Amino acid sequence: MHGEYKVPGGKLVVVDLEVEDGVLRDVRVAGDFFLEPDEAILAIDGALEGAPASTDAAGLAARVTAALPDSAVMLGLTAEGVGIAVRRALAHATEWSDYDWQLIHESPQSPALHMALDEVITTEVAAGRRPPTLRVWEWDSPAVIIGSFQSLRNEVDPGGVERHGVTVVRRVSGGGAMFVEPGNTITYSLSVPEALVSGLSFADSYAYLDDWVLGALGDMGIKAWYQPLNDIATEAGKIAGAAQKRMVGPDGGPGAVLHHVTMSYDIDADKMLDVLRIGKEKLSDKGTRSAKKRVDPLRRQTGLAREQVIDNMIASFRNRYGLTGGEVTAEEMARAETLVRTKFATDEWVARVP
Missing domain, CATH: 3.30.390.50 (CO dehydrogenase flavoprotein, C-terminal domain)
Known part of the structure; x- marks a missing residue:
């Protein structure tokens, strides 16, 4: 073995x-x-x-x-x-190089559709109908994405959301709330066979699946590290947060892991504080300053355009493991759009933890 x-x-x-x-x-x-x-x-x-x-x-x-x-x-x-x-x-675990990786990087899409695509694509990987996939997101509107188990009223300020035209969606994975705006955020998903993380604890799988992007950031002059449980940090502060969801395969067999990451390329800290409830800390000036400083944007740290950062990340992944261009199939998109209507855009799902 x-x-x-x-x-x-x-x-x-x-x-x-x-x-x-x-x-x-x-x-x-x-x-x-x-x-x-x-x-x-x-x-x-x-x-x-x-x-x-x-x-x-x-x-x-x-x-x-x-x-x-x-x-x-x-x-x-x-x-x-x-x-x-x-x-x-x-555990007979597989390695990154055992797979033919596919890249999906398409035009901007709605927040709810992104949530649905994550579920559909990872389900397809679990069923063996799709190769392991790196999907880079483009957003068509600002959004707050809350974790699967977070309380809607505790995390989101409805007045701020309305003022700034922000859509609130709930993802299938756990973790904390994220505020994103088109052009200010880099988000990607890895949909991988469960065999890739066999033998790893849940916590260790975060570090394992984050390793490639740490190398990509290093190539851009950023010394970054995995910070348990689900953050990517630098000396200047946190730059990204990850979340995971395990999905079972057909008939309960080996499945797949969804590992998605939101990185702050730039950030409107005042707007973020207006739409997210930071907690009691927010009530003090010190707390507000702390919340603003907690996330340090990639724009300042790299000096590169957002598109160039994304291109560099994709190139780094391709150089390590190989990567061919792909797309969301018509069948996958149809299933995702159905999930938007029946799940991700419904009040029942978004407010399932009030």
Whole structure:
């Protein structure tokens, strides 16, 4: 069995192993990390040899940590990363390069239609009728997107929404509210087979699916990192928030994961504070300043036009994993438009948590 895991902010860990009588055998750990002293790699292999195949990633990491000499130095490698790579091997996880990725980047669409397209496309990936897909959104109007479990009245100021002509929609994933305007936001979705994140915890899957965009930002001179549970941050502040939804496959079989990210290219902080209820903190000047500073736009950090940032991100993904152009099919669009009418544009869905 073979498993790979890229340590967030670190290096690739590769594990090859066999399972005999329910325990790990012939374990070999490799990768492009740095490790001192040389014999520490043998200690890692030995720590995993004979471990029950049912041991979780934390238990495997504990075995590795206990076996390493006090003098061991790991750069780009963690005991937790080794444990995750083992679990991915045992789960027969796939890798990014195992797939033919498709790009969808079409004309501006309504907020409710974007919500519906996420559901339809990810369902198609789960059913095996569509390849793994990167979809870059374009917005036709300003919107507030609230998480699946958020209270509408707690998150949205109805007066501000009316003043600024903002549409309120609810997405299928959890997480917090996002304020977006055309031209000021970069939003994308990854719809991926569940096998790509096999062996990863829910939290680890966020870091794993965010890794490519951290590299893309780095190519543009931005040192960014994954900040648990679902943020992408820089020294200047948060620049993006992610959310996920797992969807089961046909007949309850292996499904797909929707991982979507909203990045702040530019932001009208005053308008954001007028349409979102920030909470009691908003009542003080200090709180208002804090809320405005919390999200730091990509426009200021890159100095690039929004379209150029998007082009750079797409090019980075293509260089890493390959990416061919695609489109929403007529059947997918028809299903999405039906979902808009029956779900995403209805008061029952938007206010399902009043």
